[in-house]
Amino acid sequence: MPRTHNPGGEPPTASRFEDFAELARRRASGEFVMLPRHLPEEDRRLYVRQTLREDHAQRIHQRPEGAATKFDKLAASVYSYFRGTCLLFYRDMAGEDSWMPTVLTLGDVHPENFGVMPSVDNTPIFGVNDFDEAYFAPFTWDLKRGAVGFMIAAREQGVADKHLRKIAKKLIQGYLEGLRGFARDDSEMHYQLRIDNSPKLIRKLLQRAQRDREPWLSKYLGEKRERFVASEKIVPLPSRVEEFQEIIDEYADKNELSELPARAGNLKVKDVAERKGSGTASLGLARFWVLIEGLSEDGTDDVILELKRARRSALAGLAPPSQKQMDGEADRVVNAQAVHLVGGDPFYGKAEIAGESFLVRERSPYKEEIDIDDLSKKQWKKYARICGTSLAQAHALADGDTGVMQGNAEKRILEAIGEDGLLIDDILRFAEGTMERIYRDHRAFVDDWNLGALQFVDKIYD
Numbered sequence: 001m002p003r004t005h006n007p008g009g010e011p012p013t014a015s016r017f018e019d020f021a022e023l024a025r026r027r028a029s030g031e032f033v034m035l036p037r038h039l040p041e042e043d044r045r046l047y048v049r050q051t052l053r054e055d056h057a058q059r060i061h062q063r064p065e066g067a068a069t070k071f072d073k074l075a076a077s078v079y080s081y082f083r084g085t086c087l088l089f090y091r092d093m094a095g096e097d098s099w100m101p102t103v104l105t106l107g108d109v110h111p112e113n114f115g116v117m118p119s120v121d122n123t124p125i126f127g128v129n130d131f132d133e134a135y136f137a138p139f140t141w142d143l144k145r146g147a148v149g150f151m152i153a154a155r156e157q158g159v160a161d162k163h164l165r166k167i168a169k170k171l172i173q174g175y176l177e178g179l180r181g182f183a184r185d186d187s188e189m190h191y192q193l194r195i196d197n198s199p200k201l202i203r204k205l206l207q208r209a210q211r212d213r214e215p216w217l218s219k220y221l222g223e224k225r226e227r228f229v230a231s232e233k234i235v236p237l238p239s240r241v242e243e244f245q246e247i248i249d250e251y252a253d254k255n256e257l258s259e260l261p262a263r264a265g266n267l268k269v270k271d272v273a274e275r276k277g278s279g280t281a282s283l284g285l286a287r288f289w290v291l292i293e294g295l296s297e298d299g300t301d302d303v304i305l306e307l308k309r310a311r312r313s314a315l316a317g318l319a320p321p322s323q324k325q326m327d328g329e330a331d332r333v334v335n336a337q338a339v340h341l342v343g344g345d346p347f348y349g350k351a352e353i354a355g356e357s358f359l360v361r362e363r364s365p366y367k368e369e370i371d372i373d374d375l376s377k378k379q380w381k382k383y384a385r386i387c388g389t390s391l392a393q394a395h396a397l398a399d400g401d402t403g404v405m406q407g408n409a410e411k412r413i414l415e416a417i418g419e420d421g422l423l424i425d426d427i428l429r430f431a432e433g434t435m436e437r438i439y440r441d442h443r444a445f446v447d448d449w450n451l452g453a454l455q456f457v458d459k460i461y462d
Contacts (some may be wrong), residue, residue, distance in 0.1 A: 013057050014050070014458040020091055021317035027095030028320035037092040037437060045444040048088060049453055052445070055087045057457040059284040064455070066276075066284025073283060074442075075449050079156040081442045082149060083110060083280040086133055086314035088441070089145060092434070098320035100138035101412045104339055104398035106391070107133025107315050108281065109142045110149030114387045116209040116368035119192070120343045122261060124209040124366040126193040126202050127341055127390050132282065132311070132359075134336030137319035139395055139413050140427070146171055146391065147431035152438065153372055154380050163377050168431050170381045172424050174388025176417075179396065181389075183410040188396040192342055193386075201370075201382050209368035214300045216365035221291070225299025228273040228291060235274040237288075244290050245269040247351050248305070251360055255334075255349035264303055264347075268293040275306065285309045286356075289363060304363040307351055330357040340394040 027033050036047050053060070059067040074081040082089070086108055106113065106128055113130040147168040154167050182188040195206045214225075222229045228236045248267050252260070260267070271291040278287055286309045294301030310329035330350035337348045347362040370383060392410070399409035417423045448454060 013054075015054060016051075017317055020094055024095035024318045025321060028098035029095075033095075035092055035094060036088075037434075041440075044441070045448070048441050048444055049448050050458055051088050051091065052085070052454055053457045055085075056284070056454070060455070060457055063284050063286070067454075069277065070280075070283035071449050071454055073280065075446045077156060078439055078442045079153050080280055081445065082152050082438055083108075083112075084283065085441075086281055089148075089434075089438075090141075090314050090318045092437075093141065093144070094318045095320055097138040097140045100140050101409070101416050102136050102320070102322050103139045103142075103395045103409055103413070104336060105135055105137045105139065105142045105315070106131065106336075106340065106394060107135050107137070107142070107145075107313055109146030109387075109391060111153045111372050111383065111387065112369050114390055115370065116205055116366055117341075118345055118362060118364040118366045120346045122263070123194065124206050124368070125343070126198060126206060127344075128394050129341075131333045131336040131340065133313045133315060134332060134340070135313045135315035135319055136322040137315055139409075140423075141315070141319070142391060142395070143172060143175060143427050144430050144434075146387070147427050148434050148438070150380075150384050150387075151431055151435050154375075155435075157373050157375070159377060159380060163380070164435075165428055165432065167377075167380045167384050168428055169424060171384040171388040171391075172427055174385035175392045176388075176414075176420055176423075177385075178389035178392030179410045179414055182392065182396040183408070183414060188342075188393045188410075190342060191393055193390070199382065199386060201379060202386060205368055205370060209366045211365045213365050217299065217302055217304075220289075220304070221299060221302070225302065227271045228289065233275060233277045234289070235276065237272045237274060240272045241269050244272045244288070247307075247353060248290060248292070251349055251351040254351075255360075261346055263294055263301060265293055265295055270302065279308075282308060282311070285311065286353075286358075288353075288358075303347075305347060305360055306363045307353070307358040307360050310350070310357040310359050330359050333359050339398055342393075342397070 023033055036044070039047055056067050059070070070084060074084045108130060113128065114126070115129045116124045116126050117129050119125045150171055151164040151168050154164055155161065159167070193202055195203055198206060217225055220228055220234065227238065228234050230236050248269055252267055269290055270293050273289045275287045275289050277283070288307045290305045290307060292303040292305060294303060310333060312329055313332065334348055334350050337344055345362050347360060349360045351358045351360050375383060395413065396410040399407060
């Protein structure tokens with residue numbers, strides 16, 4: 001097993017990144033190889049334990065309280081466990097579907113990675129909204145993870161098993177319908193879901209997101225709107241304002257943000273805070289909020305920028321080899337947002353803090369997600385279909401029109417699919433089997449977490 005170097009003479013931490021990269025290469029080339037999903041029950045339990053330790057090694061070492069918070073969250077819900085264990089999911093798929101067209105995938109499709117966000121015009125739009133795992137891979141990888149994600153989420157919300165397959169099917173059908181529409185008119189380059197053109201379910205979400213900035217800011221800044229107010233999730237760091245002013249100035253320079261909205265003023269940093277307890281997969285990673293003074297200087301129109309530490313995509317080393325290469329981690333996420341989202345957040349960019357790469361984006365009052373616990377069976381199907389179309393747009397944008405890939409992505413995908421019914425059945429069968437395995441894995445994980453098995457990492461002792 002390969003090792004990762006640890007300073008100070010400690011035994012090296014175990015890493016199987018290269019082992020799985022080789023496994024993916026062999027499988028993609030046509031070899032019949034054993035995957036982790038083929039392991040017998042007890043071997044599978046040990047494998048899950050080791051993979052989670054490896055995936056969270058840095059957090060366990062540097063931010064053990066953050067790692068513990070994440071593991072508590074994963075233990076409480078199978079859906080959270082699914083969301084927070086991408087590496088497990090994709091190691092089970094290493095090298096899969098290598099003959100299918102490659103696109104810039106989202107990498108982590110599930111019901112809550114679609115939502116409302118600010119557009120370049122500072123109006124709310126709906127679409128894909130998380131690019132942390134974006135990577136070049138077969139288009140089927142997004143469909144497979146999406147189908148599993150929708151089925152688990154719906155089951156966890158009490159939807160009967162007999163309806164889960166129908167919900168996942170709507171996701172795939174929405175994807176196929178979207179691809180065919182974009183193949184006809186190339187409308188993916190300007191298509192946006194806004195209040196004036198959205199289905200009723202999404203229109204309500206967009207309307208709810210149209211809240212005023214001033215009262216929204218008051219939640220975090222108090223009535224005077226001068227500084228962040230301390231809370232369980234917000235830890236003010238006023239002593240670091242000058243440090244972060246330099247970071248923000250460098251961010252604006254390196255990202256060539258010469259056309260930032262006027263509301264950003266001169267990017268003057270008023271305050272800094274550490275944000276705790278956000279996300280699922282990224283829970284436990286460093287995250288900061290930076291308060292930027294708005295034009296009015298009275299705190300009513302300030303801007304909050306979120307800086308979140310970037311990490312390696314779970315798909316790295318596992319997707320079939322591609323001629324397209326990914327940049328550094330923050331660059332990868334920023335590039336994916338620029339490709340996948342038409343007229344998205346103008347603040348999206350990258351920054352460096354103490355030698356580590358961070359993603360920068362606006363924390364907007366328009367940020368809104370669907371309340372999956374309020375969806376009826378009928379609404380689950382409608383929502384899945386809408387998300388399928390949004391996913392199709394993201395894939396369609398990653399082609400010759402944007403310079404990311406050669407050829408027309410939507411036409412290549414449709415040609416490769418052949419019969420819709422066969423693709424749908426293949427993905428649904430995959431999703432059903434994978435869902436049941438994830439439930440078994442979760443039970444084993446909960447037992448291990450309760451036994452203290454994830455409070456340390458695997459090291460190699462000579």
